[in-house]
Amino acid sequence: MGIVWVIIIAVLALIGGVALGFFIARRYMMNYLKKNPPINEQMLRTMMMQMGQKPSQKKINQMMRSMNNQQNK
Template sequence: MNIVIVVIIAIVALLAGTALGVWISQRQTKKILMENPPLNEDAVRMMMSSMGRKPSETQVQQVLRQIRQSAKQAEKKKK
């Protein structure tokens, strides 16, 4: 009887640990992506240059702010 209880506790602990680990890693990944978006200033400049525009620093910063703001709004919608 004791061995059954130990096995049940081990399975429950394994499932709880897995769920907790997935949840923590998702939160950490989202936090890192919000702080360091995959698009940086150089990528925005390259995209604007490929469209035939010579972007100013103000335009680049404006695009980056818009990207960050839309990511925050999307995050708020999910909650």
């Protein structure tokens, strides 16, 4: 009878640990994305202007598409 309780407690601890880990990881990622937002078109345009390039909308769209393709891989 004692081994059954050990197994039940182990399973409950495992489920609790997985749930707690999920919520901690979710909170960490939300804070990370708030502090470091993903690059958008305006940021890309600013970076290109700082590098001395005159960004056209076609070039920006092409770079955004290539960045999205890299993220999806």
